[in-house]
Amino acid sequence: xxxxxxxxxxxxxxxxxxxxxxxxYSSSYSPSLFWYVQHPNKGLQLLLKYTSAATLVKGxxxxxxxxxxxxxxxxxxxxxxxxxxxxxxxxxxxxxxxxTALIFGKGTTLSVSS
Amino acid sequence: NAGVMQNPRHLVRRRGQEARLRxxxxxxxxxxxxxxxxxxxxxxxxxYLQKENIIDESGMPKERFSAEFPKEGPSILRIQQVVxxxxxxxxxxxxxxxxxxxxxxxxxxxxxxxxxxxx
Numbered sequence: 681x682x683x684x685x686x687x688x689x690x691x692x693x694x695x696x697x698x699x700x701x702x703x704x705y706s707s708s709y710s711p712s713l714f715w716y717v718q719h720p721n722k723g724l725q726l727l728l729k730y731t732s733a734a735t736l737v738k739g740x741x742x743x744x745x746x747x748x749x750x751x752x753x754x755x756x757x758x759x760x761x762x763x764x765x766x767x768x769x770x771x772x773x774x775x776x777x778x779x780t781a782l783i784f785g786k787g788t789t790l791s792v793s794s
Numbered sequence: 795n796a797g798v799m800q801n802p803r804h805l806v807r808r809r810g811q812e813a814r815l816r817x818x819x820x821x822x823x824x825x826x827x828x829x830x831x832x833x834x835x836x837x838x839x840x841x842y843l844q845k846e847n848i849i850d851e852s853g854m855p856k857e858r859f860s861a862e863f864p865k866e867g868p869s870i871l872r873i874q875q876v877v878x879x880x881x882x883x884x885x886x887x888x889x890x891x892x893x894x895x896x897x898x899x900x901x902x903x904x905x906x907x908x909x910x911x912x913x
Contacts, residue, residue, distance in 0.1 A: 686836075716904070723798075723906035724837075724885065770836060781827055781850060782887075782902060786836035 682707045684773045686785035694793050699743075699758040701788045703771030706752065713754045714772040714782065715745055724770070730754065741765070766792045798888050799868075800905035807876045807912050815871040815908045819888030826869040827902065828861055831883040843869060876912045883907045 687702040705711060715727040728739025735747045745756045754771060771785040799818040807813050819826050824845055829837040842850040843863035854861065858876075863869040873880055887902040 721906075724887075724904035726901060726903075729901065781839060781842045783839060784829070784837040 682711065682773050682783055684771050684783055684785040686769075686771050686788050688788050689786065690789045690791070692791040692793065693761045695763055696760050699756070699761045699765065699790065701756040701769050701771075701790065703754045703756065703785060704752050705754060705771070705773045707773055710749075712774040713745075713747060715739065715743070715754075715756050716770045716772055716784075717767050718770065718787075719767045727756070727769075761790075761792045763792050763794065766790055798886060798903050798905035800884075800886050800908050802908060803906060805908055805910045807910065809877060809912055810875050813873040813876050813880070813910055813912075815873075815884050815886075815910070816868045817871070817886030817888075817905060818868040819886075820903055823888035823890045823903075825889045826863050827887045827889075828869075828871050829885045829887065831885060831907070833882070837885060840871075873910075876910075878912045881910055881912045883909050 683706045685704045691701060693699055705713060710732055713730040716724045717727050718724050727743050728737045728745055730737045730747045736744060738744045743756055743758045745754055747754050756769060768787045768789050770787050772782045774782060798820055801816050805813055817826060826843045828840040830840055831837045839853040841848060841854050841861045843861060845863055846865050858874045860872045871884060885904055885907045887904045889902040
């Protein structure tokens with residue numbers, strides 16, 4: 681069965697410092713993995729996705745994530761946080777091999793202070 | 795391409811009333827998914843539909859909830875006799891399968907959600 685665990689419900693960083701949002705997954709096959717971001721009163725936006733190509737995936741707004749099969753992890757990072765990064769982030773794994781239905785983690789709220 | 799459109803954005807219903815949530819997928823998308831986001835929780839898969847077919851409804855509550863995606867028009871998530879516990883944000887997503895069979899190049903595009911409040 682597929683599942684995803686986001687290890688932190690809330691992460692707080694200062695502007696200009698690195699961001700690390702942790703995600704571990706469980707999948708019976710090589711998964712497709714995604715990170716989505718949700719800003720207040722906005723819909724979900726795809727940040728990046730891993731689909732068995734390069735293990736280091738670059739996304740929008742300077743975010744990237746590394747797929748580590750040995751650790752079953754897909755952590756999201758950014759070298760330098762910006763105030764506008766404050767949002768809720770969801771790690772997502774495919775529900776099926778077609779990648780058309782998704783299981784979401786519980787989300788990590790990122791707070792950025794000046 | 796206007797993206798996935800959900801309406802209404804906010805819906806208030808009294809206990810016992812019916813709630814109808816609409817989702818118009820992106821142009822050319824024939825797969826629609828409904829998710830529910832309860833307070834303090836992540837999104838939970840509810841149902842996956844293709845035109846005129848329910849493919850997977852394993853996440854739907856057994857009673858009061860139904861979904862459809864007719865040949866013409868938007869997908870509808872219907873909640874009958876709403877209760878306070880139904881208060882949540884309901885998100886719709888759409889996608890298209892590229893190629894045939896197994897494909898990992900599919901992205902689901904999400905609407906802005908409908909926030910249902912039951913009073």
